[in-house]
Amino acid sequence: MRKLTFPLALMIAGAIQGCAAGPSFFGHTDKTSCFEPGSDEWWAEKALLPPGERQKCKKGKVWPARPRSTEPRQQFSHTYYSEHYWPLPYVCQDRAAVRDVMDMQVSLGWQEETTIYDRHFDTVSNSLTRAGELHLERIVHFVPPERCAVYVQSTHDAGLDAVRMEIVQAAVASISNGRNDIPVSIRECQQNSRAASEVESINTMYNGSIPSPRLSSAGASAGASGSTP
Structure with missing residues (x-):
């Protein structure tokens, strides 16, 4: 028990002093710092040290093998x-x-959602199609104000891009009743969907290629109405 008295006294004194390196009256020094151990500046400097184990070189090997800090321990x-x-x-x-x-x-x-794609423009006049006008109206009237911005898909042709920009800006001014807080800009992108007319054509060709026998929608509805008592 007597052997533990002195170490316990040192630990208590260090705790009272508030410095992990021991109380100041033992005359200790910290070679890793230029501040007096236990001072506010010293504690502020030590507070910046990262947590975790430290990497050391021993017997020609780095311990641990994974990257770790080499700064003094916390x-x-x-x-x-x-x-x-x-x-x-x-x-x-x-x-x-x-x-x-x-x-x-x-x-x-x-x-x-707020991009006017190539499919929204007429291929001849470069004016907005009806689908393009509806899409632009949705952007102006229903998109949240913080997201309300109009983008025009780039054609990689400066002249054509300028024409489409002018058309869209005029349409925005007309739809928004003169609002000037909706920016219009060119966007480098590609459309990831199809035009409605193309989807309709695909659906028409699909329905026309269904092999016989098949029930038409008109015949099915007539049969259903005739079987009703």
Whole structure:
């Protein structure tokens, strides 16, 4: 029991002093810092040390093999703090990274929804088709104000892009009753869907290629009405 008295006294004195390296009256020094151990500046400097084990070179090998900090170890109180509040603050960085990716996906999704594609223009006059006008009306009147921006798909032809930009800007001014807070810009993209006329043509060809026997919608409805008592 007597052997433990002196170490316990040192630990108590160090705890009272508040410095993990021991109380100041023992005349200790910290070779890794230019501040007086136990001072506010010293603690502020030590608070910046990263948590976790340290990488060391021993007997020609690096321990541990995975990358780790080579800075001085944390003070005991800081180690306790890191373990007590783990995974903070690092989980905040992970969550922020996930939110950034999600925000980017949302932003790109709104760009897709507010883009006037090549299919929305007449191939001869470059004026907006009826589908293009309806799409532009939806953008102006129903898209949230913070997302309300009109993009025009680039044709990689500066002259043609300028013509389409002018047409869309005039249409926006007409639809929005003179609002000037809706930006119109060229966007480098490709359309990932088909025009409604193309979808209708595909559906018509599909229905026309169904082999016999087949029931027409008119015959089916007539049969259903005739079987009703």
